[in-house]
Amino acid sequence: MMGIEEIKRIIPHRPPMLLVDRVTELVPRRWLVGSLTHTGDGPLPVSLLIESWGQAALVLIRHDRPMPDVLTDGVPVAGVFEHVRFGRPVLPGETVEHRVTMQRLVADTAFVTGESVVGPETVMRIGRLVGAMRPADSLRPSRPAVAALAGEAAR
Amino acid sequence: MRIEQTDPDLIVARIRPDLADPVFAGHYPGFPLLPGVHIFEFVHRAVVGAAPHLALDEVVCCRFLLPVDCDEELVVTVRRDGDLHSGVVAVAGTPVAEILLRYRNEE
Numbered sequence: 001m002m003g004i005e006e007i008k009r010i011i012p013h014r015p016p017m018l019l020v021d022r023v024t025e026l027v028p029r030r031w032l033v034g035s036l037t038h039t040g041d042g043p044l045p046v047s048l049l050i051e052s053w054g055q056a057a058l059v060l061i062r063h064d065r066p067m068p069d070v071l072t073d074g075v076p077v078a079g080v081f082e083h084v085r086f087g088r089p090v091l092p093g094e095t096v097e098h099r100v101t102m103q104r105l106v107a108d109t110a111f112v113t114g115e116s117v118v119g120p121e122t123v124m125r126i127g128r129l130v131g132a133m134r135p136a137d138s139l140r141p142s143r144p145a146v147a148a149l150a151g152e153a154a155r
Numbered sequence: 156m157r158i159e160q161t162d163p164d165l166i167v168a169r170i171r172p173d174l175a176d177p178v179f180a181g182h183y184p185g186f187p188l189l190p191g192v193h194i195f196e197f198v199h200r201a202v203v204g205a206a207p208h209l210a211l212d213e214v215v216c217c218r219f220l221l222p223v224d225c226d227e228e229l230v231v232t233v234r235r236d237g238d239l240h241s242g243v244v245a246v247a248g249t250p251v252a253e254i255l256l257r258y259r260n261e262e
Binding site for chain 1: 176177179181182183184185186188190191192195196199211212213214215216217218219222253
């Protein structure tokens with residue numbers, strides 16, 4: 001069992017974009033079960049449902065190589081996701097459970113698949129997501145305003 | 156998001172994310188990057204903004220080509236072919252994502 005503080009030690013996402021708050025099962029490099037309780041108003045947007053599942057996948061991918069700080073540990077980037085199908089929406093107060101299976105891990109590129117459920121109902125199936133890590137320097141925002149904000153936040 | 160052109164088979168929209176959006180505080184601290192799923196969301200919003208009777212069935216493929224700074228204007232161009240909507244998101248004329256979505260008609 002892993003709570004939000006342990007999750008924050010593994011992945012770099014932070015509120016309001018930290019979208020996985022519990023891990024209940026984890027078999028290293030094979031599979032993971034995690035969850036998010038939707039506390040917002042209205043249905044959870046499908047984009048955030050995908051992001052939440054992706055963060056659960058990142059916990060599986062990086063639990064043995066934590067990356068809590070993108071500036072020093074690298075930036076997780078999604079390359080491709082495909083064949084993502086949706087059931088009914090996730091409603092306020094509901095807990096969505098993410099099931100993630102690792103298909104392949106080649107260097108820093110991971111191939112994962114899985115689904116999300118609310119109780120007995122499947123709300124999303126993920127055909128495949130391909131994610132990778134990139135050094136922050138290779139992605140560093142170039143615009144002055146962004147650089148200034150990044151500098152402030154880093155201080 | 157500003158939808159500039161919409162007809163049965165073509166939608167063009169523009170959006171400039173707000174640097175002050177709290178999302179950037181968490182994605183990521185000290186390194187604000189536009190989440191890829193937001194780029195997907197812009198395409199989806201362009202489609203349902205132009206055709207509210209459509210409901211998303213499937214993300215057939217979403218391919219991210221380049222990272223996007225958090226204050227860059229994105230131009231979303233979506234072409235429809237039957238139940239498929241093919242979107243290209245570009246920054247300054249350079250594609251940053253290609254997204255193929257399938258919708259069902261809920262009218």
